[in-house]
Amino acid sequence: MPAITPIPLAELTTLRVGGTPERMVEAHTRNDLVDALRTVWADGEPWLVVGGGSNLLVGDEPFDGTVVLVRTTGIERMGGAPDGRARLRVEAGHDWDALVAYTVAEGLAGIEAMSGIPGRAGAAPIQNVGAYGQEIVETLVEIELLDEATGEVEVVPAADLELGFRTSALKAHYGSVPKRSGVIVSITLELLEVGHGEFPVRGAQLRQALGMDADATATLRGIRETVLSTRARKGMVLDDGDLDTHSAGSFFQNAIVSASFARTLPAECPRWPIAATLDPVTVIPLAAYDGLVAPPVSTRPDVKVSAAWLIEHAGLGKGFHLPRSRAALSSKHALALTNRGGATAGELAQLARFIQQRVQSEFGLMLQPEPVLVGVEL
Missing domain, CATH: 3.30.43.10 (Uridine Diphospho-n-acetylenolpyruvylglucosamine Reductase, domain 2)
Structure with missing residues (x-):
């Protein structure tokens, strides 16, 4: 060892x-x-x-x-992809942004909007990492998982990982344990071969971030450069000289709430409907069919609401800190908790608890932390 x-x-x-x-x-x-x-x-x-x-x-x-x-690294082209697509197997320790840069240089689309996200490739599926409308669930084919229960490396299809909004069967949410314990050894992505010219930009959230119309086109390099610039303005690209980047990125998850609860929030609170899950197909044996089919149950999709907006409108603006604390909200982004120099984990946890309490008091909603907490209680 x-x-x-x-x-x-x-x-x-x-x-x-x-x-x-x-x-x-x-x-x-x-x-x-x-x-x-x-x-x-x-x-x-x-x-x-x-x-x-x-x-x-x-x-x-x-x-x-x-x-x-x-600290494992490496990118390998794999077979088995449909025409017009490419599969890449990436070692778990490979730097995520270096992977994105590689795909852009190779003319492969699917993760370019996730440029600048810090971390390693193996961590990406654990919380279904995403940005500007792209999520790894859209391109992930499978992972190699070293299963703690068996000690064996197993190929696990993406469909078996229960990938959802910043979650998966492998993530240990605060106060819980993962449904499956193991360590990712590699990930396999399937990306679209678009080359280096302009192509239609899919996704309203990405087009909005890029300031583009619905029929706009762009190059992979252009998208990457715009995303990196946007993230840098928010203090979301690591920079040793910028204290706003001494963070874990977005500390709290955007909240997923019911449509009825969302209506209790101020109308100006940003929100995005989550696509409703389609009802499964109902199969009725012919011998049992009596001519009647139960009507489908009408449900309203859940809604994602902006945690940053809730924090700021609970009176905690950018740069907020508790007295004598070296932990503070970023001066650029109200969703990032930052270490302003010499802060302890205790100070960061104290600030996180205060934010949770203020948002709950103001809006009746408890924000959930996004990072993994080890030896820390909120």
Whole structure:
């Protein structure tokens, strides 16, 4: 097992907090990764996998267990794609934005709107990462998963991962455990071959972000550059010199609420209907058919509402911080909690709790954290 001298997690997470683990392993190959995790699981000790550290809030106390750093890299063209498409198998530790840059350079469309998202490829399916109307669920074919229960690497189709809005069967939501415990070894994406010329831009949210009409066209490079510029203005592209980027990105999830609850919110609160799930086909055996078919049940789709809007209109504007705290909302984006220099995980958690309480008091809705919390309570 390729053990190294433990490094404080504050040096490995974008929120720049976290104590020093008892043990640390750095896996540069998939064999190293598999062997290290099998050893840790056999010993029954606490474990934590860290890739880019961009979706973690880790407590200040030393982590009593083993941290496995995923440093595997590589992109491989695979067969089996339909005409006009390409399949790529990507090692879990490959930098996500480097992957996006590769696909743009190769003329492959499907993840270009997710440019600038920090982290590693293996983390993307866990929370169904997405931006500007694109989500990995649209391009993910399968993953290779090292299953904790069996210790074996298994190919799992995307359809079996229960991918939803910032969630999957592999995600440990705050206060819960994942439905399936394991570590992603690689992901396989299927992308559209569009080349380097202009092509129709799909998705109203992406067109809106790019300032384009419904029939507009663009190049992959143009989309990537625009998205990177937009994210940078919001402090969502990592920059050591910009304290607004010392964050975990959006700390709270945009809330998914019922249509009836959404009507109780102010009319100016941004909201987007979530596509309703289609009713399954009803099959009635001919011998049992009596000429009557029950009418379909009419349901209104759930609604996604803007967490950033709720925070700001609960009186917590950009740059807000509690007295004497070194944690604050980003000066560019009210949804990002930032470390302004030397903040502790406790200070960040205190600010998060205060935000939750204010939004709940004002709007009757409890915002849920998006990052994985380790050794921290809200």
